[in-house]
Amino acid sequence: MTADLTQTPQQTAETFYLKDYTPFGFEVESVELTFKLAPSATRVVSKICFIPKPGTPDPRFFLHGEMLKLISARIDGVDVAPTVTPEGLTCDVPQQRFVWEAEVEIDPAGNTALEGLYMSGGMYCTQCEAEGFRKITYYPDRPDVMSIFTVRIEGDEEVMLSNGNPISKSDGLAVWQDPWPKPAYLFALVAGDLVNHPDTFTTKSGRKVELNIWVRHGDEDKCAFGMEALKKSMTWDEQAYGREYDLDIFNIVAVDDFNMGAMENKGLNIFNSSCVLASPETSTDANFERIEAIIAHEYFHNWTGNRITCRDWFQLCLKEGLTVFRDSQFTSDMRSAPVKRISDVIDLRARQFPEDQGPLSHPVRPEEFQEINNFYTATVYEKGAEVIGMLKRLVGDADYSKAVDLYFERHDGQACTIEDWLKVFEDATGRDLGQFKRWYSQAGTPRLTVAESFANGTYTLTFEQSTAPTPGQPDKDPRVIPIAVGLLGANGDEIRQTQVLEMTEAKQSFTFEGLATKPVPSILREFSAPVILERETSNAERAFLLAHDTDPFNRWEAGNALAREARVAMVLEGAAPDADYLDALTKLLRDDTLDPAFRALILQPPSQSDIAQTLHERGHTPDPQKIYDAAETLAQTLAQQLADSLPRLYADTTVTEAYTPDAVSAGNRALNARILTLLTRLDGGEQAARQYETADNMTQQYSALANLMKAEKGTVQSQAFFDQWQDDRLVMDKWFALQIAMAVPEATARTAAQLTRHPLFTLKNPNRFRAVMGALAGNHAGFHHANGAGYQLLADNLIALDGLNPQTTARMCTAFQSWKRYDNDRQALIAAQLQRIQTTAGLSRDTNEMVSRILDA
Numbered sequence: 001m002t003a004d005l006t007q008t009p010q011q012t013a014e015t016f017y018l019k020d021y022t023p024f025g026f027e028v029e030s031v032e033l034t035f036k037l038a039p040s041a042t043r044v045v046s047k048i049c050f051i052p053k054p055g056t057p058d059p060r061f062f063l064h065g066e067m068l069k070l071i072s073a074r075i076d077g078v079d080v081a082p083t084v085t086p087e088g089l090t091c092d093v094p095q096q097r098f099v100w101e102a103e104v105e106i107d108p109a110g111n112t113a114l115e116g117l118y119m120s121g122g123m124y125c126t127q128c129e130a131e132g133f134r135k136i137t138y139y140p141d142r143p144d145v146m147s148i149f150t151v152r153i154e155g156d157e158e159v160m161l162s163n164g165n166p167i168s169k170s171d172g173l174a175v176w177q178d179p180w181p182k183p184a185y186l187f188a189l190v191a192g193d194l195v196n197h198p199d200t201f202t203t204k205s206g207r208k209v210e211l212n213i214w215v216r217h218g219d220e221d222k223c224a225f226g227m228e229a230l231k232k233s234m235t236w237d238e239q240a241y242g243r244e245y246d247l248d249i250f251n252i253v254a255v256d257d258f259n260m261g262a263m264e265n266k267g268l269n270i271f272n273s274s275c276v277l278a279s280p281e282t283s284t285d286a287n288f289e290r291i292e293a294i295i296a297h298e299y300f301h302n303w304t305g306n307r308i309t310c311r312d313w314f315q316l317c318l319k320e321g322l323t324v325f326r327d328s329q330f331t332s333d334m335r336s337a338p339v340k341r342i343s344d345v346i347d348l349r350a351r352q353f354p355e356d357q358g359p360l361s362h363p364v365r366p367e368e369f370q371e372i373n374n375f376y377t378a379t380v381y382e383k384g385a386e387v388i389g390m391l392k393r394l395v396g397d398a399d400y401s402k403a404v405d406l407y408f409e410r411h412d413g414q415a416c417t418i419e420d421w422l423k424v425f426e427d428a429t430g431r432d433l434g435q436f437k438r439w440y441s442q443a444g445t446p447r448l449t450v451a452e453s454f455a456n457g458t459y460t461l462t463f464e465q466s467t468a469p470t471p472g473q474p475d476k477d478p479r480v481i482p483i484a485v486g487l488l489g490a491n492g493d494e495i496r497q498t499q500v501l502e503m504t505e506a507k508q509s510f511t512f513e514g515l516a517t518k519p520v521p522s523i524l525r526e527f528s529a530p531v532i533l534e535r536e537t538s539n540a541e542r543a544f545l546l547a548h549d550t551d552p553f554n555r556w557e558a559g560n561a562l563a564r565e566a567r568v569a570m571v572l573e574g575a576a577p578d579a580d581y582l583d584a585l586t587k588l589l590r591d592d593t594l595d596p597a598f599r600a601l602i603l604q605p606p607s608q609s610d611i612a613q614t615l616h617e618r619g620h621t622p623d624p625q626k627i628y629d630a631a632e633t634l635a636q637t638l639a640q641q642l643a644d645s646l647p648r649l650y651a652d653t654t655v656t657e658a659y660t661p662d663a664v665s666a667g668n669r670a671l672n673a674r675i676l677t678l679l680t681r682l683d684g685g686e687q688a689a690r691q692y693e694t695a696d697n698m699t700q701q702y703s704a705l706a707n708l709m710k711a712e713k714g715t716v717q718s719q720a721f722f723d724q725w726q727d728d729r730l731v732m733d734k735w736f737a738l739q740i741a742m743a744v745p746e747a748t749a750r751t752a753a754q755l756t757r758h759p760l761f762t763l764k765n766p767n768r769f770r771a772v773m774g775a776l777a778g779n780h781a782g783f784h785h786a787n788g789a790g791y792q793l794l795a796d797n798l799i800a801l802d803g804l805n806p807q808t809t810a811r812m813c814t815a816f817q818s819w820k821r822y823d824n825d826r827q828a829l830i831a832a833q834l835q836r837i838q839t840t841a842g843l844s845r846d847t848n849e850m851v852s853r854i855l856d857a
């Protein structure tokens with residue numbers, strides 16, 4: 001029987017709830033898949049052995065399947081006629097073990113959504129997380145169904161890869177078998193004309209593993225760094241977590257068209273090429289660091305995600321929060337722990353805090369969704385990692401290790417929940433984590449206010465916590481908040497070392513006794529909890545902490561607070577740039593006993609969006625143009641104050657040795673780039689032009705070009721950059737983004753619009769789309785220009801992309817999530833665009849859910 005079923009599922013969205021979980025009614029004993037590759041008509045033949053599980057609440061045989069053309073279906077060798085819907089099929093099945101066979105036809109070349117099996121640059125590749133496997137064949141596409149996969153690939157591609165170990169290979173055929181049971185979202189297949197960068201790794205128990213990074217011809221020279229990062233990750237996971245790799249081969253493939261950063265498919269990681277390809281000439285220091293972190297992240301998933309997976313998609317943070325936490329530990333060990341911590345907090349505040357305080361706010365473990373792709377969020381990932389960090393801080397390092405060991409021992413091979421995760425901590429430490437669990441169930445960022453008093457040698461800190469209502473959660477209960485506190489004396493000496501106060505009440509006091517004088521507190525050291533700390537304090541005290549705090553995070557935080565207050569005062573009161581702040585910064589900049597990477601971070605001003613958020617939190621309506629003007633004035637004043645020393649500082653910090661991407665040289669270059677930015681304000685781009693001429697690496701070439709563009713002096717260099725790099729897809733993404741990022745507010749939307757008409761702009765490549773639209777949304781004053789052109793341009797492009805790629809469209813809608821911060825005119829302009837998107841005929845389920853949630857604010 002043949003059913004032609006190529007229409008997309010209906011848009012009327014069903015909502016899924018955590019509380020509705022029921023197990024699948026069948027065991028899947030084994031899965032055999034045969035792929036007969038053809039670009040527009042690939043045949044997938046499946047042979048799956050099912051065993052009914054007696055006593056399951058839902059014994060119905062339902063297999064997910066979307067956009068599939070069913071050619072034939074058989075049970076135990078006999079043709080059957082299942083009932084097929086756009087979401088899948090049901091069928092009468094025997095009450096004992098049976099073999100399901102089906103053949104379907106799919107169209108990889110026509111798959112622009114980049115989910116399931118699709119083509120990118122002439123190669124076949126897959127993306128199955130979260131629910132892409134159902135676009136490959138009929139299957140119980142849910143993470144709690146785990147099985148052993150054997151995959152035959154028939155095609156004339158030179159390289160044909162799947163999960164696990166290679167079993168046989170001949171002309172036109174490759175067979176792979178994965179001995180480890182896995183859910184379908186970890187399935188992967190790659191076939192194409194690829195070349196490899198090979199290496200080997202021997203695990204601590206002596207297993208020799210073949211390693212490969214597979215790339216398109218011409219990219220071979222951009223694999224060495226990724227390979228080193230992979231080997232470092234494998235060693236680190238053995239040392240830090242006792243986790244060894246468990247197959248004979250580990251493959252990484254670089255793909256140009258990819259919705260995500262990378263994917264941890266068992267034994268066959270698939271990477272967005274931007275997250276693996278690196279060379280000094282084409283990648284910046286930031287690219288190198290990110291690549292190292294993402295390779296580590298995907299590799300670490302082999303244990304936290306693959307060997308132990310999620311029971312359902314509500315538990316996504318179980319694998320992502322833990323794996324982000326692990327990759328940040330790795331980066332801290334490989335590079336600088338304080339710099340990593342500060343960078344993570346900058347990122348958390350830029351991406352997660354606005355989400356947590358806006359219409360898209362949701363718990364780390366959501367309890368309902370329409371489209372799971374919309375929950376790959378900063379809250380699930382980054383706040384999920386913060387929650388693990390708090391847990392570790394509360395139980396201590398030794399008990400953390402004990403609990404995690406127990407997790408691996410108890411749950412290897414299982415599909416688990418947050419309850420399982422917390423239970424191993426309770427069993428290993430004897431603690432009750434009932435209240436701590438609220439971090440998983442309550443959305444919103446807690447605010448922590450603090451009052452202090454001092455009498456008779458006793459210093460008292462009184463904290464109060466509260467969390468504003470979030471969608472669906474009007475009332476919140478107090479959470480467990482670990483507050484790391486140290487005390488400093490008047491001369492700047494530390495008189496009490498860091499101590500973790502465990503706050504459990506809505507209001508709670510902690511005392512420190514035996515003090516001669518009132519101390520200066522350093523609160524929330526290392527950013528010990530993802531909260532907003534509100535404390536009335538003076539700029540003099542902030543400057544004191546900036547000069548003396550022994551905790552690097554809080555030292556940076558004091559400088560950051562000074563910068564923020566200076567800008568807020570300029571915006572609200574028309575104040576002059578704060579002299580104390582400028583003096584403190586000048587001192588730090590010249591203090592060469594400090595780590596250059598740290599100094600570079602101190603010099604990095606809070607983002608304009610961050611200032612907008614601060615103003616909003618304090619009950620003001622942010623004016624993006626005024627925020628921009630204040631930033632410009634402050635930077636100009638700082639440059640003038642430093643005028644005498646900038647040329648020397650620039651010369652002193654210029655790295656002249658041959659380029660290496662290590663943390664120390666990268667830190668030097670980061671500081672050097674900050675100084676160049678100030679210098680350009682005084683010399684109109686002379687030094688930047690010289691740097692552009694002599695740069696032999698992308699980091700220096702890019703920072704020179706950025707500064708020239710910012711000074712509106714970069715026309716010649718921008719053209720030269722284009723001529724030099726027009727054939728390099730990843731460098732061209734930088735060229736597109738930079739022009740928009742550096743544009744003055746009134747020119748931002750116009751520049752972005754021109755670039756969407758450039759011959760190298762395409763909706764079909766998510767990286768290029770994000771380069772242009774992400775840069776537009778990221779230029780705060782430009783995107784929010786009062787004429788509304790930025791809003792309209794983004795909406796035009798979201799509407800254009802939605803029919804091709806719903807996932808990337810929906811994610812980019814977050815550019816509008818903070819719209820309620822702004823004035824009525826801007827709100828009206830944004831609402832009109834959101835409504836225009838929402839009423840587009842045939843809008844995807846993904847985008848519809850996002851726009852509706854944002855509009856409901």
Ligand SMILES: [Zn+2]
Nearest residue numbers: 297301320323
């Ligand atoms: Zn991940």
